[in-house]
Amino acid sequence: MRNTDKNPFGAYIREKRESFRKTDRSFSLRQVAQRIGVEPSYLSKVERGENAPLSEEKILLLALELDEDQDVLLALCGKIGKDVQEVIRKRPLLFAQLIRDLKNLPDHAVLRIIREVRDGKW
Amino acid sequence: MLELSGQELRFYHPDLEPWALLRVFLVRTVQRPENSPARLLTSENGRLPIRHVDDFAEKLPESWRERGGVFVPLYPGESLWIGLMPDSDGGNPCPYPFAVKAGTGKVNMLTLALWTETLQEGDQDYAVCPPQHWIPGLLGQDRTLRQMVATPLHSGRTAEEALLGAARHGGIQLAAFPMKHSVYRSLCQGTSPGGRGRISEGLAAFGPDLGMEWGPPVQADILPDPHGPSSWDMERMNRVFIHLADARTWKGITGEDPPGPLAGPGRKGE
Numbered sequence: 001m002r003n004t005d006k007n008p009f010g011a012y013i014r015e016k017r018e019s020f021r022k023t024d025r026s027f028s029l030r031q032v033a034q035r036i037g038v039e040p041s042y043l044s045k046v047e048r049g050e051n052a053p054l055s056e057e058k059i060l061l062l063a064l065e066l067d068e069d070q071d072v073l074l075a076l077c078g079k080i081g082k083d084v085q086e087v088i089r090k091r092p093l094l095f096a097q098l099i100r101d102l103k104n105l106p107d108h109a110v111l112r113i114i115r116e117v118r119d120g121k122w
Numbered sequence: 123m124l125e126l127s128g129q130e131l132r133f134y135h136p137d138l139e140p141w142a143l144l145r146v147f148l149v150r151t152v153q154r155p156e157n158s159p160a161r162l163l164t165s166e167n168g169r170l171p172i173r174h175v176d177d178f179a180e181k182l183p184e185s186w187r188e189r190g191g192v193f194v195p196l197y198p199g200e201s202l203w204i205g206l207m208p209d210s211d212g213g214n215p216c217p218y219p220f221a222v223k224a225g226t227g228k229v230n231m232l233t234l235a236l237w238t239e240t241l242q243e244g245d246q247d248y249a250v251c252p253p254q255h256w257i258p259g260l261l262g263q264d265r266t267l268r269q270m271v272a273t274p275l276h277s278g279r280t281a282e283e284a285l286l287g288a289a290r291h292g293g294i295q296l297a298a299f300p301m302k303h304s305v306y307r308s309l310c311q312g313t314s315p316g317g318r319g320r321i322s323e324g325l326a327a328f329g330p331d332l333g334m335e336w337g338p339p340v341q342a343d344i345l346p347d348p349h350g351p352s353s354w355d356m357e358r359m360n361r362v363f364i365h366l367a368d369a370r371t372w373k374g375i376t377g378e379d380p381p382g383p384l385a386g387p388g389r390k391g392e
Contacts, residue, residue: 114125120190122363
C-alpha cells in the first residue's frame, strides 16, 4: 500500500509543502512548523503519518499556509469544522437525513440543490 | 421554480432550457422632489437585501407567515424600482423571455386594476423582459408613470388604500411567466451561442409593514409586448409576495444592520 493510502493527510501536506519549498525556502519543515506553532519534529511525524494528531486550530493554520481549502484538510484528517458541527447539532435529524440522501448524488446535482421561495396564501 | 440567491430572486425553468432564467432584484433610490423634472432613476444606491419570511417567522406578523415569500428593508419615504435581467451568461444570443406582472397592495402597478394572475390583452398589464429591463414605478391616477414610494400601511396614503379603501396587503407582488417553449424555439431559430439574435439586440447591462404610494413622475416607458399574450406559458407561472419591512425594524428581525437611510428630499412618514 502506498503511503498516501495509509496517510492521506500527511502525504498530502508534505507534497504541497515541498512543492512550495522548491521556489520559496520559507516552506521548509522548520519554518512552516514555527508559523503554525508546533515543533518541527512534530510536523515531521504528522507528514510521515506517525501518531501525531493536529488540533483543528493547527489544521486551519496549515490550510492558510499551504493555500488549501480548510474543509478539505479537515476532512483528510477525519474531522469536520466546528461551524459545520454546530449547523448539524442545531437540527441533527434533518441534516443527518439530508446528508444520507445526498451521498450518492453526483457533484453537479448536489450543486443544483436549491431552496425554493415558499408561496403561501394571498 | 423560484429561488432566492443573494440579493436577487430567480425565476427558473431548467426543464424548458438551461438558460430559461429571469433574475429580479429591487433597487432603492431617493424620492425626487415633486417639482423636479422627470428623469431616469439611477441605481447608485444599490440592491436591497432580501430574506426568506420562513427564516424569521417567529418575529414576523402572522399575515406574513401565511403569505410566505420574502421581505426587504425600506425606510418610509424611500423609493424603489424593480430590476429584470434575463440569463445571458456566456453571451447567449437569445435569452429566454419572460412576461412579468407586478403589483402593490394587490393593485397592478401598470394598470391600477385589481391583481390577477392572467395576462391582459389591450391595456397591457405586464412587462416583457427582454426588452424591458425594469419596472420603474407605479401608474399614477393621472395615467403617468410615477416613482413608488414606501409609506406605512394604514397611513391612508398607499395606492392600495386610495384605490381600494382599505390596507389589507401592502408589499409588492410579482408573477413571472416564461415564454412557451414552442414560441421560443421558433423565435430563436438560427441563433447560436456567440452570435447575436433578434431579441438580444438593444440589451444593455444595467445593469413593521409598508405599502407604496405615488411619487413624482418618472421618464420611462413600459414597452409593448412584441410577442403577444398567447406567447406566454400560463402553466409555468411562479409568483412571490415581497413584504416591505420598515428598515428601522430590520435589525430586530434579522439581527443584521439595515442599509443606511438615503439622504433625500422626499423622506416622510417618520
